Amino acid sequence: MTNSHAEASEPIIYGLALSTPAVVVNRLVDALIRYRRRIGTRWRAYAPLDQAILTCAWLEGGHTYRSLGEGNGVPKSSCHSLVAEGIKVLARRALPLTEVIRLAVAAGWDYLIVDGVNLPTERVAARWGHVQYWYSGKHKRHGAAVQTVAAPDGELLWVSGVLPGRTVDITAARHFKIADKVLAFLGLLADLGYVGLHPDVITGYKRKRGEKRLPEAKRAANQAQASLRCLGERANAQLKQWRVLTSDFRGDPRQLTTVVKAIQALHYEIRDPFGIRTTVTGS
Numbered sequence: 001m002t003n004s005h006a007e008a009s010e011p012i013i014y015g016l017a018l019s020t021p022a023v024v025v026n027r028l029v030d031a032l033i034r035y036r037r038r039i040g041t042r043w044r045a046y047a048p049l050d051q052a053i054l055t056c057a058w059l060e061g062g063h064t065y066r067s068l069g070e071g072n073g074v075p076k077s078s079c080h081s082l083v084a085e086g087i088k089v090l091a092r093r094a095l096p097l098t099e100v101i102r103l104a105v106a107a108g109w110d111y112l113i114v115d116g117v118n119l120p121t122e123r124v125a126a127r128w129g130h131v132q133y134w135y136s137g138k139h140k141r142h143g144a145a146v147q148t149v150a151a152p153d154g155e156l157l158w159v160s161g162v163l164p165g166r167t168v169d170i171t172a173a174r175h176f177k178i179a180d181k182v183l184a185f186l187g188l189l190a191d192l193g194y195v196g197l198h199p200d201v202i203t204g205y206k207r208k209r210g211e212k213r214l215p216e217a218k219r220a221a222n223q224a225q226a227s228l229r230c231l232g233e234r235a236n237a238q239l240k241q242w243r244v245l246t247s248d249f250r251g252d253p254r255q256l257t258t259v260v261k262a263i264q265a266l267h268y269e270i271r272d273p274f275g276i277r278t279t280v281t282g283s
Contacts, residue, residue, distance in 0.1 A: 020056040024269045028052040028090065035089050046074065046082060054079060055086030059263060062243035064250070090262035097178070100149065100158045101185050103274045111187030111202075112157070113150040113232030114178055114194065116169035117239060118143040119162070119256060121249040134253055136165035144253045146239075146260060147172050149182070154234030155273040159264045161257040169193045189229040202229075238271075239263065 018025070032048040050072075058068055069079035095103075104112060118139045134142045143165035149158040160176045170193060173179060179198035182188045188201050195203045204225045205218040214222070240246055242263050249256060267273075 018053060018056055019060060020266065021270060024266065025049070025052050025056055027269055028055065028086070028266075031089050031093065032086065035085075046078070050074075051082045051086050055083050055090065055262075056266070058083045059087075059242050059244050059259070059266065062245075062247050087258055087262040090265045091258045093265040094261040095158070095264075095268065097149065097158050097176075097181050101182055104151070104157070105185050107274055109152055109186065111152060111189055111228075112182055113152070113154070113189045113229055113235070114173060114182070115148050115150065115191065115232045115236060116172060116193070117146050117148060117236040118165055119146055119240075119245050119249065119260075120247070121165070121253040121256070133164035133166055139165070141165075142248075142253075144249070144256050145169075145172050146256075147176060147178060148232070148235040148239060149178065150232040150235035151273060152228070152231070154231035155271065156235035156238040156264070156267055157273055159239060159260045162253060162260065164253075170195075170197050173197055189225065189232070191229060204229075238267065 029048045029052045032051055036044070036048065054068060054072065054074065057063065058065075061068075063071075065080045065083065066076045068074075068083075069076045072079075074082070101112075118136055118141075120139075120141055120143045121134060123134075123142050132142070134144065136143050136145070144162035145165055145167040146162055147160035147169070148156060151157055160172065160178070163172050163175060167175075169191075173190075173194060174197065179188055179201055183198060183200050188198075190197065190201050190203050192204055192206055194201055195206055197203070202225055204222040205214060207214055239260070244259060245256075245263070249259075
């Protein structure tokens with residue numbers, strides 16, 4: 001790894017090719033330089049570019065700190081500290097939901113899409129009453145529940161903090177007040193798991209108890225709603241393309257909030273979902 005800024009046209013190597021564009025890595029380098037200056041760091045053994053590459057590589061590849069450090073000549077403990085600090089700096093650059101909604105209104109969109117995703121984690125020991133709060137009966141595994149908000153075309157816009165894996169989608173959406181914040185300015189589409197979240201959320205119709213088949217008009221309405229809402233699954237796919245989230249997360253699952261927020265910030269830098277370079281300063 002080099003200690004100078006990489007050129008945007010040159011691939012960045014960390015043992016394997018880094019798919020995060022060099023220009024995005026350089027923006028993280030600038031943020032790390034400002035962070036080090038703000039906390040008064042006088043000297044570091046590893047340059048900001050090294051730290052930025054390790055952080056992006058960890059998010060992309062889901063490596064262990066040992067394997068990532070050995071591949072780049074960095075001790076395991078130093079690799080852990082560098083990546084943890086890099087993720088913290090990235091997470092601070094993630095836009096809050098209120099700002100995402102403001103940009104969505106400015107873009108002229110009529111609605112947003114909310115959906116839930118379960119991120120796998122290692123088993124967490126039960127501390128009180130032997131209740132496995134992080135175990136999801138639906139997914140048959142330990143995990144963390146996360147809410148995503150997507151644009152009408154399915155582009156990932158916002159990721160919530162994490163809740164225990166047993167948390168159902170409607171409870172998680174209520175916890176983060178997603179419906180109240182979005183519906184004050186835009187429409188909101190969701191699947192049938194959100195029925196009852198808010199009177200103005202468009203969720204489709206469920207069959208009533210004892211009803212064998214929905215009326216034709218309700219089935220047609222469900223099909224029309226599903227054709228728009230299903231695009232929100234793209235946001236979940238974009239979130240899970242970061243391999244750190246696809247294998248069982250090895251740390252405290254509550255730390256995943258910082259990780260998913262860091263991924264949201266990187267996603268904005270790479271894909272720029274609003275068509276403008278939304279850079280949060282002061283990190």
